[in-house]
Amino acid sequence: MSRHTINFTLNGRPVTADVGTHQNLTEVLQESFGLFGARESCGQGLCGCCTVLIDGAAVTSCLALAAFADGSDVQTVEGLADGEELSPEQEAFIEIGAFQCGYCTPGFVLMTRQLLDENPDPDDDEIKHYLSGNLCRCGAYPEIVQAVRLAGEKRRAR
Amino acid sequence: MAETSTTTVGQSYGRLEGHAKVTGRADYIYNLRLPSMLHAKIHRSPIGHGRINSIDVSAAAAMPGVHMVVTGEDVKTVLPEPYYGPAFHDQPILALDKVRHFGEPVAAVLAADPHIAERAARLIVVDYEELPAVYDEIEALDSEAIVHEELKPAGTFADLKHLSGRRDTNVALDFHLRLGDADKAFAEAVHVFEHTFRTQQTMHTPFEPIVAIADVTHDRAIIHSSTQSPSFVRYELSRLLGWPESNVRVRTGHLGGGFGAKVYVKVEALALALSMLAHRPVRVAQTMEEQFYTITKHPSTFRIRSAVDDDGRIVGRKCEVWWNGGAYADIGPRVTQKSGFTAAGPYDIENIDIDSFALYTNRPPAGALRGFGIPQLVWAYESHTDIIARELGIDPIVFRKRNILRDGRPQAVGTIVKDGEFEPVLDETARRLGWDRPYDKGEGAKRRGRGVAIGFKASISPTTSSAIVSVNADGSVIVYCSTVDMGQGSDTAMAQIAAEVLDIPLDRIRVVNPDTDVTPYDMSTLGSRSTFHMGHAVRLAAADAKEKLVAMAEEVGMPEGSNAPLPELFIKKFGMRAGTIVGTANFKPDYAPTDPETGLSPNATPFWMIGATGAEVEVDTETGQFTILRMINVCDVGKPINPAVVETQLSGAAVMQLGFTTTERMILENGQLTNPSLADYKVPGIFDMPVIMENGMIEAEQHNGPFGAKGAGESGTFGVSPAIANAIEDAVGVRIAEMPITAEAIFRALRAKDGAPLEED
Amino acid sequence: MTPFELAQPASLAEAIALLDPNDTAIRPIAGGTALMLMMKMGLYEPQKLISLRGIEPRYSEVAATADGGLRIGAVTPLRQLEMLPVVAERAPVIAHTMRRLSNVRVRNVARLGGHLAHGDPHLDLPPVLIALGATLAIAGPNGERTIAVEDLFQGYLETALAPDELIVEVNVPAAAAHTAYLKHTTRSADDWPALGIAVALDMQGDSVSGARVAIGAATDTPRRLTSVEAALQGEALSDAAINRAGEAAAAEAEVHSDARGSAAYKRELIRVFTGRTIRQATGREA
Numbered sequence A: 001m002s003r004h005t006i007n008f009t010l011n012g013r014p015v016t017a018d019v020g021t022h023q024n025l026t027e028v029l030q031e032s033f034g035l036f037g038a039r040e041s042c043g044q045g046l047c048g049c050c051t052v053l054i055d056g057a058a059v060t061s062c063l064a065l066a067a068f069a070d071g072s073d074v075q076t077v078e079g080l081a082d083g084e085e086l087s088p089e090q091e092a093f094i095e096i097g098a099f100q101c102g103y104c105t106p107g108f109v110l111m112t113r114q115l116l117d118e119n120p121d122p123d124d125d126e127i128k129h130y131l132s133g134n135l136c137r138c139g140a141y142p143e144i145v146q147a148v149r150l151a152g153e154k155r156r157a158r
Numbered sequence B: 001m002a003e004t005s006t007t008t009v010g011q012s013y014g015r016l017e018g019h020a021k022v023t024g025r026a027d028y029i030y031n032l033r034l035p036s037m038l039h040a041k042i043h044r045s046p047i048g049h050g051r052i053n054s055i056d057v058s059a060a061a062a063m064p065g066v067h068m069v070v071t072g073e074d075v076k077t078v079l080p081e082p083y084y085g086p087a088f089h090d091q092p093i094l095a096l097d098k099v100r101h102f103g104e105p106v107a108a109v110l111a112a113d114p115h116i117a118e119r120a121a122r123l124i125v126v127d128y129e130e131l132p133a134v135y136d137e138i139e140a141l142d143s144e145a146i147v148h149e150e151l152k153p154a155g156t157f158a159d160l161k162h163l164s165g166r167r168d169t170n171v172a173l174d175f176h177l178r179l180g181d182a183d184k185a186f187a188e189a190v191h192v193f194e195h196t197f198r199t200q201q202t203m204h205t206p207f208e209p210i211v212a213i214a215d216v217t218h219d220r221a222i223i224h225s226s227t228q229s230p231s232f233v234r235y236e237l238s239r240l241l242g243w244p245e246s247n248v249r250v251r252t253g254h255l256g257g258g259f260g261a262k263v264y265v266k267v268e269a270l271a272l273a274l275s276m277l278a279h280r281p282v283r284v285a286q287t288m289e290e291q292f293y294t295i296t297k298h299p300s301t302f303r304i305r306s307a308v309d310d311d312g313r314i315v316g317r318k319c320e321v322w323w324n325g326g327a328y329a330d331i332g333p334r335v336t337q338k339s340g341f342t343a344a345g346p347y348d349i350e351n352i353d354i355d356s357f358a359l360y361t362n363r364p365p366a367g368a369l370r371g372f373g374i375p376q377l378v379w380a381y382e383s384h385t386d387i388i389a390r391e392l393g394i395d396p397i398v399f400r401k402r403n404i405l406r407d408g409r410p411q412a413v414g415t416i417v418k419d420g421e422f423e424p425v426l427d428e429t430a431r432r433l434g435w436d437r438p439y440d441k442g443e444g445a446k447r448r449g450r451g452v453a454i455g456f457k458a459s460i461s462p463t464t465s466s467a468i469v470s471v472n473a474d475g476s477v478i479v480y481c482s483t484v485d486m487g488q489g490s491d492t493a494m495a496q497i498a499a500e501v502l503d504i505p506l507d508r509i510r511v512v513n514p515d516t517d518v519t520p521y522d523m524s525t526l527g528s529r530s531t532f533h534m535g536h537a538v539r540l541a542a543a544d545a546k547e548k549l550v551a552m553a554e555e556v557g558m559p560e561g562s563n564a565p566l567p568e569l570f571i572k573k574f575g576m577r578a579g580t581i582v583g584t585a586n587f588k589p590d591y592a593p594t595d596p597e598t599g600l601s602p603n604a605t606p607f608w609m610i611g612a613t614g615a616e617v618e619v620d621t622e623t624g625q626f627t628i629l630r631m632i633n634v635c636d637v638g639k640p641i642n643p644a645v646v647e648t649q650l651s652g653a654a655v656m657q658l659g660f661t662t663t664e665r666m667i668l669e670n671g672q673l674t675n676p677s678l679a680d681y682k683v684p685g686i687f688d689m690p691v692i693m694e695n696g697m698i699e700a701e702q703h704n705g706p707f708g709a710k711g712a713g714e715s716g717t718f719g720v721s722p723a724i725a726n727a728i729e730d731a732v733g734v735r736i737a738e739m740p741i742t743a744e745a746i747f748r749a750l751r752a753k754d755g756a757p758l759e760e761d
Numbered sequence C: 001m002t003p004f005e006l007a008q009p010a011s012l013a014e015a016i017a018l019l020d021p022n023d024t025a026i027r028p029i030a031g032g033t034a035l036m037l038m039m040k041m042g043l044y045e046p047q048k049l050i051s052l053r054g055i056e057p058r059y060s061e062v063a064a065t066a067d068g069g070l071r072i073g074a075v076t077p078l079r080q081l082e083m084l085p086v087v088a089e090r091a092p093v094i095a096h097t098m099r100r101l102s103n104v105r106v107r108n109v110a111r112l113g114g115h116l117a118h119g120d121p122h123l124d125l126p127p128v129l130i131a132l133g134a135t136l137a138i139a140g141p142n143g144e145r146t147i148a149v150e151d152l153f154q155g156y157l158e159t160a161l162a163p164d165e166l167i168v169e170v171n172v173p174a175a176a177a178h179t180a181y182l183k184h185t186t187r188s189a190d191d192w193p194a195l196g197i198a199v200a201l202d203m204q205g206d207s208v209s210g211a212r213v214a215i216g217a218a219t220d221t222p223r224r225l226t227s228v229e230a231a232l233q234g235e236a237l238s239d240a241a242i243n244r245a246g247e248a249a250a251a252e253a254e255v256h257s258d259a260r261g262s263a264a265y266k267r268e269l270i271r272v273f274t275g276r277t278i279r280q281a282t283g284r285e286a
Helices: A025-031 A088-096 A105-118 A124-131 A141-157 B018-022 B058-062 B072-078 B114-121 B137-141 B182-188 B230-241 B268-278 B332-340 B374-392 B396-403 B422-433 B490-502 B530-555 B566-574 B643-662 B720-732 B743-753 C012-018 C033-040 C078-083 C085-090 C092-098 C104-109 C112-117 C125-131 C226-232 C239-252 C263-281
Strands: A003-010 A013-020 A051-054 A057-060 A073-075 B038-044 B050-056 B066-071 B105-111 B125-130 B171-179 B191-199 B211-217 B220-225 B248-251 B282-285 B300-308 B314-324 B351-359 B446-458 B465-472 B477-481 B509-512 B580-587 B608-620 B626-638 B692-699 C005-007 C026-029 C048-051 C062-064 C070-073 C135-140 C143-148 C153-155 C166-172 C178-184 C195-204 C207-216
Touching: A051 A105, A057 A105, A057 C104, A088 A105, A088 A141, A088 B018, A105 A124, A105 A141, A105 B018, A105 C104, A124 A141, A141 B643, B038 B114, B038 B268, B050 B105, B058 B066, B058 B114, B066 B072, B066 B114, B066 B268, B072 B268, B105 B114, B105 B268, B137 B300, B137 B314, B137 B351, B171 B332, B182 B300, B182 B314, B182 B351, B191 B374, B211 B268, B220 B230, B220 B268, B230 B248, B230 B268, B268 B282, B300 B374, B314 B332, B314 B374, B332 B351, B332 B374, B374 B396, B374 B446, B374 B720, B396 B422, B396 B446, B422 B446, B422 B608, B422 B626, B422 B692, B446 B720, B465 B490, B465 B530, B477 B490, B477 B530, B490 B509, B490 B530, B530 B566, B530 B580, B608 B643, B608 B720, B626 B643, B626 B720, B643 B692, B643 B720, B720 B743, B743 C263, C012 C048, C012 C135, C012 C166, C033 C112, C062 C085, C070 C085, C078 C085, C078 C092, C078 C104, C078 C112, C085 C092, C092 C125, C092 C178, C112 C125, C112 C166, C125 C178, C125 C195, C125 C207, C178 C263, C195 C263, C207 C226, C207 C239, C226 C239, C239 C263
Parallel strands: A003 A073, B038 B282, B220 B248, B314 B351, B477 B509, B626 B692, C005 C048, C026 C048
Antiparallel strands: A003 A013, A051 A057, A051 A073, B038 B105, B050 B125, B066 B105, B171 B351, B191 B300, B211 B220, B211 B282, B300 B314, B446 B608, B465 B477, B465 B580, B608 B626, C062 C070, C070 C166, C135 C143, C135 C166, C178 C195, C195 C207
């Protein structure tokens, strides 16, 4: 079978898709669901622009076979905000100005989500450790570290 | 312009598009899909230089799902003269007769399913006769391998009108500057120094790869492109088509980075041709890998000589710079010329010779990359300057200050410097470094050192920006301009300028994404020119709108100076909420062309950009590995429109240059690029950052700038590379003359210094 | 990428039955990180992939063994090796290695078995497991066999696994008292290593009573450095002894020039990092 029907939860809603075995998850999120927040850039799992959360854990969606999403809980950056209310991570990135072109930003925001889920009060070393697999070509790393700290504060205050 | 107090300008507002970016909803062209669109995948040259004997597309064309396979000859059926380029019309849309670099596009496959197009593109078989090739800029000077037999100057830009190229050589442009009498200065000098420095080929790697979708019908071409130059793309495609510019529409969204990779025509002409042949919208979307074959940063060789007197005054400098432009000139000739005239550095030197050569080779093409050649020059002249200071036993800061350019003095090109904060930038860098305090240089295997470097750049000139500012009947405002926001925050800055002039809150202003059907001409978003040029155009257009509003108020009988809300004014005039007030402006600064004999001009640039870096490094002498303990970037930023955004530009530029200095290098083996991917071409990550990074802004009124502002998007790159090399010499006494600075290069230099050189293998 | 068949068996036996001893176009996939890279680059076009994600849960579990070691199911995500307290307790060097092994996203997905079976020399765990004396349980159509981790690697991307065999378990014996792994990158911090040195030492008083030393990345395959082990055996760890160990490593390891450095430079790095790893393992100042 080179095509599979997969059922999974996407940003909190149950969904179904007919996917080719050769399709990666980034492609299916874009072409079947119109979600472009996860985007392929380096294509090799190094830049993190295609980051999504699968069952709460950050994954390189351009290197994930879409067929493997069957039965899982997939969250993309589009699912972080509650209506018009941004998540603490998103708010923090805006308030610090932790991006320039914004292409890598969804990946950094989602890595921040996994980090703060696992460690609500990380120090800078821990922040860098979690973000070391994401690249920002605009070089906003100093601001990104600040934004993660602020996101932690915001979450602890909520 | 006199300094005035401002309310919106000068404030650190968040970027207007911030919400869209953190929610993944920003409108990058890479995300766009059109109905009935085909995907193009490109078959590329596997060799550096060769004649095409034949192209067999039969297997690809026969693959189920393939719509069409297109070669260069096919392109000629719709575009008879399919060559493009901003300086020379030297680049074919798809290779014709010859390939000139590894990765050059040779054929394209169109299919509705990109996977099928990709597989089919691998089935194309091309028979080449390999030709002698040349990859090095010095060898290209007298190589028997000639990259282009014939050259066609484009004649598009005012500053490149004189281009001709030299037949039967690889020289695309040579620029010469003669100031004073350098030969005499050298003959009489007490000290003469000579060094040669080299830089490597690198790539911009914007994370949104280069992309265009063309949708052509019988008399209309619509191009959706990630371009930095919508107006130029329209110009160039209308030229290829022989159509009026009004029949060509080029639009863009937010760009996922540009850095110069997306200036002029990149994939737009190919998308245009493919859509004409297929009669469908066609998407040409590059991968990260393909970007490495498309546009790069010039490798360079720079031989620099200085004559210095006993007081430590530089009395003469001779600069010879060879720029490796790769197989197509792109904007390399301008790099050669514009960068050329600052090659002697930000110093007040009476006698200068500069010879700058743009050379064709069989490398992937080189063009503009954040700094337009300046970082290559600063690498050489600030390494050289540091060596001189050390050899003369003069403190490197003192030596620089003794020679630095100051306001009122002519720069090498003959233009008098005004509003150039050279000395304050240097002083602030030294102050932040604590230069006057004793420095712990470490012991054992860990040695520390520090270094500084300062560089500068002229703005590109003469260029034009146009803007429209319209005021809606409810008092809200729309700004139409073709400046492309690729992350530098230009939309926010332009909105702040309009808000300031019209005295309305920022949240009532919208900036339209560039669309040549809608937004007026702009030369391009490059060279840190937008804040100055488009900033003025928007300011003037807003002022024009304001004048019309004042006239309208007078007409409807409102008392002069009345602060009646705008909606009331429109209702009074039109009887209801109706009508639009439109302000327009064109802006072009004064300019005097450079003399073809001497290279001199009394007015070569409307403003100067100045940036310095101070670095502290720690070197592990057992491995050569080094850590940047502190990197301080100080720039003259004029009066920033948005200080927070300007600061991220400084810091981001410095981080990018840090990559070019330490980790990034395109590796060619037998003309083939071996590392066209982020797996093997390493852009800096979070653990590659300096332990401490600081940014310093010298805020100084630019007399002719909009609200005193000037460009600053590249200034942070200038000093980074030589500051690090200078710090390394300070730490361990070895000089690295070729970028990138690697641990192995340092280790080898240390071993050579100890008289125990490491074997070469 | 080209469409292929994807089988998702529910048991190990079923998975093995689906593999073909003579057909490399049929391959197992678990995390899929390395395989996806090869498929996207067109270097590998499978006809059929056999997913191991659905096989019995015990192959994704980590358990403490009675002899003080660990039994790690081959389908265990690397992230588990980083997070599970039992790993940090029984083989702290493994947990420590994880911190700089690729990145969190990769570790969330990549599985231990694939990490080893890929046969790429530029990976971090092979030298660590070799130094720890770990063994592999390998299952095939004719049952299970056990090999030492160092015997898995036969060449660049070549292993001792037959096309119808799978690594099912990694058995790590009780760790030596002093262990360390140092990874060194030469291009950027997040790069694959230019070299990795793993050391496991037992000491009696001041002298070394047992030594296992392994190298990865710089050599064609991850391997033991037996001359270093011999040089350390019975030695008190003086500066001179540590230097001799470094010299032995540089002499024994066969290295080649590549984009991460020349052979001559790598030999110097091996000399230096062998010493540093020994010092780190034994708590001496680096």
